[in-house]
Amino acid sequence: MAPADEPQPAPRATPPQTARLLAKAAAELVGTAALVAVVVGSGIQATELTKDVGLQLLANSTATVFGLGVLILLLGPVSGAHFNPVVTLAEWWTGRRGGAGVTLREAAVYVPAQIVGAIAGAVLADAMFGKPLVEWSTHDRSAGHLLLGEVVATAGLILLIFGLARADQLRFAPVAIASYIGAAYWFTSSTSFANPAVTIGRTFTDTFAGIAPGSLAGFIGMQLIGGVVGLTLVALIFQSGRDTAE
Numbered sequence: 184m185a186p187a188d189e190p191q192p193a194p195r196a197t198p199p200q201t202a203r204l205l206a207k208a209a210a211e212l213v214g215t216a217a218l219v220a221v222v223v224g225s226g227i228q229a230t231e232l233t234k235d236v237g238l239q240l241l242a243n244s245t246a247t248v249f250g251l252g253v254l255i256l257l258l259g260p261v262s263g264a265h266f267n268p269v270v271t272l273a274e275w276w277t278g279r280r281g282g283a284g285v286t287l288r289e290a291a292v293y294v295p296a297q298i299v300g301a302i303a304g305a306v307l308a309d310a311m312f313g314k315p316l317v318e319w320s321t322h323d324r325s326a327g328h329l330l331l332g333e334v335v336a337t338a339g340l341i342l343l344i345f346g347l348a349r350a351d352q353l354r355f356a357p358v359a360i361a362s363y364i365g366a367a368y369w370f371t372s373s374t375s376f377a378n379p380a381v382t383i384g385r386t387f388t389d390t391f392a393g394i395a396p397g398s399l400a401g402f403i404g405m406q407l408i409g410g411v412v413g414l415t416l417v418a419l420i421f422q423s424g425r426d427t428a429e
Contacts, residue, residue, distance in 0.1 A: 208292045210262035212300035214254045218266050219304030219384040220311075221250035226391030227312045239391060244368035252361035259356065267378040268294045269410040273341055276414065294380070301384025309388050320386050320393025324373065325401055332373030333405040334412065339363060340377045341413025342420075349421035379403045 225246030229239040255264040263285070265271045271285060271293045278284020285293065306316050343363050347353050367375030376382045376394070382403060386396045394402065 207262040208296040210258045212296040214258045215266040215297045215300030216304035223308035248365035255357040297380035301380040305384040305387040318389040324398040329373045332371035334409040336371045336375035336377040337406045337409025338412040345417040
């Protein structure tokens with residue numbers, strides 16, 4: 184029996200590590216939900232305000248840039264603000280030998296939280312604009328050039344994030360990542376989904392930002408390939424800098 188004057192743990196107290204993991208999971212769920220709500224909601228708003236597709240895309244991309252930047256700035260200190268299974272898996276892969284990055288346990292919690300958050304965000308956006316809460320998208324995106332666009336968009340995103348980390352410039356991540364996604368809306372044929380969770384969420388809404396369920400497997404497959412390409416580019420471009428730092 185412990186001495187009487189020794190502090191005793193509170194009964195049924197949540198272990199600190201578990202509490203931190205719950206906070207991180209909540210940040211990933213809420214952040215991904217908010218991101219999808221911004222993407223889908225601004226798309227709905229744009230189509231209701233104008234019939235010009237160019238202006239619709241401009242409104243959609245502008246809202247996404249500002250929304251994503253704010254979310255990264257707010258939630259980055261809690262979970263890293265991944266909001267993206269490809270980013271989570273890439274960080275786990277690069278840190279799996281004891282380096283910085285999420286653990287396998289964290290990755291196993293992050294990814295489901297991101298997917299649930301993305302679905303919730305799409306449903307929320309539809310609710311705000313009086314749309315059916317769940318209506319499968321009919322927006323087919325299965326063409327080969329769109330799939331190539333997803334490889335490029337995702338590879339560029341991973342190169343940017345992990346390149347910033349290698350160059351010790353992550354303080355610029357909110358502006359840099361949001362700016363890249365905004366640009367990729369326009370220079371990629373797919374309008375830069377670059378995120379499996381967001382892609383899944385966007386199947387639940389038959390609006391401007393939606394994607395048909397039949398296009399889902401192709402997009403996610405290309406995003407995963409893009410993640411591998413991005414990590415390969417990071418290793419190729421930033422290897423010498425890392426060796427010098429070490």
